[in-house]
Amino acid sequence: MNPQDYPPDVRELIDSLTRMPGTGRRTAERLALWFLLRAGEDAARIAQAISRAVENTGTCPNCGFFANRGELCTACSDPTRDASVICVVEHATDVLPIERSGSFHGLYHCLGGKISPLDGILPEHLAIDQLVQRVKEHPNCEVILAVGNDVEGEATALYLTDRLTDLPCRISRLAQGMPAGAGLAQADAVTVMRALNGRVNLR
Numbered sequence: 001m002n003p004q005d006y007p008p009d010v011r012e013l014i015d016s017l018t019r020m021p022g023t024g025r026r027t028a029e030r031l032a033l034w035f036l037l038r039a040g041e042d043a044a045r046i047a048q049a050i051s052r053a054v055e056n057t058g059t060c061p062n063c064g065f066f067a068n069r070g071e072l073c074t075a076c077s078d079p080t081r082d083a084s085v086i087c088v089v090e091h092a093t094d095v096l097p098i099e100r101s102g103s104f105h106g107l108y109h110c111l112g113g114k115i116s117p118l119d120g121i122l123p124e125h126l127a128i129d130q131l132v133q134r135v136k137e138h139p140n141c142e143v144i145l146a147v148g149n150d151v152e153g154e155a156t157a158l159y160l161t162d163r164l165t166d167l168p169c170r171i172s173r174l175a176q177g178m179p180a181g182a183g184l185a186q187a188d189a190v191t192v193m194r195a196l197n198g199r200v201n202l203r
């Protein structure tokens with residue numbers, strides 16, 4: 001005698017839900033039961049929202065941020081944005097924290113990652129040529145390197161600085177110095193290197 005189980009469609013739903021990050025079998029089962037027993041019209045609405053978002057969302061051909069497929073993103077299509085400032089980030093998801101800070105009104109450039117030879121990520125795998133092209137199209141622009149301050153981020157910033165060095169643009173880096181209240185002994189090597197490189201002349 002076969003043991004009782006959910007009908008095949010429900011089992012398929014549970015299996016599909018377990019593919020989502022952070023969703024184990026028990027969570028998937030709980031969600032599936034919620035869809036079946038409690039969600040009502042929300043179930044169809046959620047299913048539609050997922051397929052619409054996946055079908056219609058692509059990346060902005062200019063900066064690589066999320067956009068409607070084949071269209072520019074909100075920032076790139078906004079004429080009130082300052083096109084002379086380009087903030088370079090690793091991933092499209094890095095844009096939103098900067099946007100939400102409300103302190104940046106320029107445009108973005110998403111690299112799609114950071115240089116990491118150990119992981120097989122080389123400059124040619126990132127949107128670096130596209131950045132160089134954008135800078136060439138906007139002489140005298142400012143490029144803000146907002147990549148991470150870990151080893152790979154530093155390598156990426158160094159590489160970008162090198163690639164942009166002969167172009168008529170200003171290059172700046174997000175200010176990240178020694179942690180407040182901590183001495184050199186508590187700081188990691190990258191922080192110390194950044195603190196040294198970012199030193200200011202006092203006289």
Ligand SMILES: [Zn+2]
Pocket residue numbers: 060061062063064065072073074075076077
């Ligand atoms: Zn864009």
